[in-house]
Amino acid sequence: MLILSQKSIFTFLINNIYLYQYYKNMINKSVAELIESEGLLLQEIHIKGWVRTFRSNRFIALNDGSTINNIQCVIDFENTSEETLKRINTGAAVSIKGTLAASQGRGQSVEVQVSEIKVLGDSNPDEYPIQPKKHSFEFLRENAHLRVRTNTFSAVMRVRSKLSFAVHQYFQERNFNYVNTPIVTGSDAEGAGEMFRVTNFKDNEAPLAEDGTVDYSKDFFGKETNLTVSGQLEAETYAMALGKAYTFGPTFRAENSNTTRHLAEFWMIEPEVAFMDLDGNMDLAEDFIKNVLNSILESCKDDLAFLDQRLTQEEKSKPQAERSDMSLLEKLRFVVDNNFKRVSYTEAIDILRNSKPNKKKKFQFPINEWGADLQSEHERFLVEKHFKCPVILFDYPADIKAFYMRLNDDGKTVRAMDVLFPGIGEIVGGAQREERYDVLVEKMKAMNIDEKELWWYLDLRKFGTAVHSGFGLGFERLVQFTTGMSNIRDVIPFPRTPQNAEF
RNA sequence: UCCUUCUUAGCUCAGUUGGUUAGAGCAUCUGACUGUUAAUCAGAGGGUCCUAGGUUCGAGUCCUAGAGAGGGAGCCA
Numbered sequence: 001m002l003i004l005s006q007k008s009i010f011t012f013l014i015n016n017i018y019l020y021q022y023y024k025n026m027i028n029k030s031v032a033e034l035i036e037s038e039g040l041l042l043q044e045i046h047i048k049g050w051v052r053t054f055r056s057n058r059f060i061a062l063n064d065g066s067t068i069n070n071i072q073c074v075i076d077f078e079n080t081s082e083e084t085l086k087r088i089n090t091g092a093a094v095s096i097k098g099t100l101a102a103s104q105g106r107g108q109s110v111e112v113q114v115s116e117i118k119v120l121g122d123s124n125p126d127e128y129p130i131q132p133k134k135h136s137f138e139f140l141r142e143n144a145h146l147r148v149r150t151n152t153f154s155a156v157m158r159v160r161s162k163l164s165f166a167v168h169q170y171f172q173e174r175n176f177n178y179v180n181t182p183i184v185t186g187s188d189a190e191g192a193g194e195m196f197r198v199t200n201f202k203d204n205e206a207p208l209a210e211d212g213t214v215d216y217s218k219d220f221f222g223k224e225t226n227l228t229v230s231g232q233l234e235a236e237t238y239a240m241a242l243g244k245a246y247t248f249g250p251t252f253r254a255e256n257s258n259t260t261r262h263l264a265e266f267w268m269i270e271p272e273v274a275f276m277d278l279d280g281n282m283d284l285a286e287d288f289i290k291n292v293l294n295s296i297l298e299s300c301k302d303d304l305a306f307l308d309q310r311l312t313q314e315e316k317s318k319p320q321a322e323r324s325d326m327s328l329l330e331k332l333r334f335v336v337d338n339n340f341k342r343v344s345y346t347e348a349i350d351i352l353r354n355s356k357p358n359k360k361k362k363f364q365f366p367i368n369e370w371g372a373d374l375q376s377e378h379e380r381f382l383v384e385k386h387f388k389c390p391v392i393l394f395d396y397p398a399d400i401k402a403f404y405m406r407l408n409d410d411g412k413t414v415r416a417m418d419v420l421f422p423g424i425g426e427i428v429g430g431a432q433r434e435e436r437y438d439v440l441v442e443k444m445k446a447m448n449i450d451e452k453e454l455w456w457y458l459d460l461r462k463f464g465t466a467v468h469s470g471f472g473l474g475f476e477r478l479v480q481f482t483t484g485m486s487n488i489r490d491v492i493p494f495p496r497t498p499q500n501a502e503f
Numbered sequence: 504u505c506c507u508u509c510u511u512a513g514c515u516c517a518g519u520u521g522g523u524u525a526g527a528g529c530a531u532c533u534g535a536c537u538g539u540u541a542a543u544c545a546g547a548g549g550g551u552c553c554u555a556g557g558u559u560c561g562a563g564u565c566c567u568a569g570a571g572a573g574g575g576a577g578c579c580a
Contacts, residue, residue: 054540059537074538107540131514131530132541138572139514193579216576230580255578256504268580364576376576429580474580488575 001475030066072111091123181231194254195226228250239272246271265496311484328484344454405431430471437461458466
């Protein structure tokens with residue numbers, strides 16, 4: 001009995017030493033690493049991923065999310081059970097052991113000769129919505145939890161991730177401080193848009209004040225609170241101590257806007273720099289955009305190549321007149337390699353007033369007088385027809401811009417700037433901030449902004465005020481431009497728009 | 504919020520002046536084939552034509568209302 005068990009323990013140990021050696025030598029790598037590594041040819045490997053397609057009962061296109069590319073896994077179907085073969089369906093999670101080999105087929109250089117396949121998670125083909133075929137983006141939006149399994153969305157989301165990193169890297173390398181400004185905010189004075197109310201009152205149980213309005217002094221925070229529409233004002237307080245600061249966080253707008261460029265919840269990047277004027281601000285915005293795009297051109301080559309092809313295909317279905325004359329990659333390189341055109345509002349109005357569409361009354365809103373806000377048709381004309389490159393407009397009329405923008409000596413324009421991009425319009429909005437206490441107070445009075453609400457903002461002008469500037473950049477619009485996606489709902493994992501908060 | 508277009512099979516879409524039993528490709532299932540590249544070939548199943556009214560002998564098609572979605576505009580990032 002004792003001898004037997006000793007013997008079995010011995011064989012057990014021996015077997016497991018072999019197994020251990022086997023697995024120790026087996027190479028565990030991602031699909032991205034395998035495709036790149038010719039040196040691993042003929043080595044034993046172990047990979048896990050999801051089946052994209054299964055052809056001829058023999059070829060699995062396997063994807064693990066590490067790259068847009070699939071790795072082909074070749075099955076010896078004559079020696080694989082019927083039951084296993086039937087479970088290799090699109091979307092199934094599988095674990096594969098085998099040998100990396102040079103491919104006999106044309107579509108790929110390496111492939112895996114499968115020695116063992118296990119289906120880890122089945123995917124019923126009758127019910128799985130993602131098929132190996134073209135789906136409309138509308139359909140995929142309704143399946144936002146699964147759409148990232150498609151080539152287009154996985155590419156977009158990998159680019160989004162890399163862009164996010166590039167944003168931090170840009171600022172961190174230049175010694176900006178990352179500031180986390182509040183998401184629940186007590187000031188509604190900024191006027192950047194409609195806000196979402198934050199309250200802890202239960203339905204129909206909000207206490208009323210004597211005048212019949214809701215008494216928010218009894219609410220959780222003791223005052224009316226909302227979700228932030230911008231971290232700028234708070235970021236300014238940090239710039240005025242740390243010198244260079246930036247925010248990168250979620251912002252919320254309760255506007256009922258249904259467009260391809262607006263979300264109710266989106267991510268905004270807002271740098272704010274002390275002792276920097278508007279020229280410095282324009283330099284920063286341009287350098288920042290070029291820099292992050294450049295790093296994406298380096299780090300996301302495969303994904304961009306795919307997105308470039310995708311866009312070219314999509315453009316083919318459009319009428320000739322609406323097609324872009326540059327591919328996605330050409331557009332990105334163009335932005336990186338060329339200077340943005342800087343034009344004052346006044347110059348822009350002159351160009352527009354004398355433009356062909358204005359004279360032929362093609363504009364829906366004709367340009368007549370100085371002082372009118374530019375409509376998107378005008379911005380598009382300047383960027384896409386006249387200059388044919390990114391444009392920075394600056395020195396806008398004071399009346400159409402926010403209270404905190406610095407008044408110029410002419411008394412009628414402010415040191416504001418917008419960066420306009422082809423296709424998506426305004427990607428950056430910024431300004432040199434009004435640093436003079438008296439001028440700021442007067443502006444707030446004129447624009448009906450409660451000084452008491454923003455006492456802390458005014459304090460910055462009372463104690464050690466200085467010239468400072470900053471801008472806001474909609475992260476999703478940057479992702480849109482970088483990936484060539486036309487709808488902003490397709491560049492954020494779970495879009496929040498009017499009438500839609502699924503997932 | 505306004506303008507506009509759309510809603511037909513699981514998906515993408517055809518469907519004639521209003522006229523028999525509403526079609527195709529892909530997907531699924533069955534079979535054949537097996538070095539394929541969104542494999543191929545043969546066959547089968549699959550429909551509340553968005554909803555509710557109305558006109559008509561007869562409505563997927565015309566009218567009214569509603570719902571949902573796309574695109575454009577406004578607001579903006």
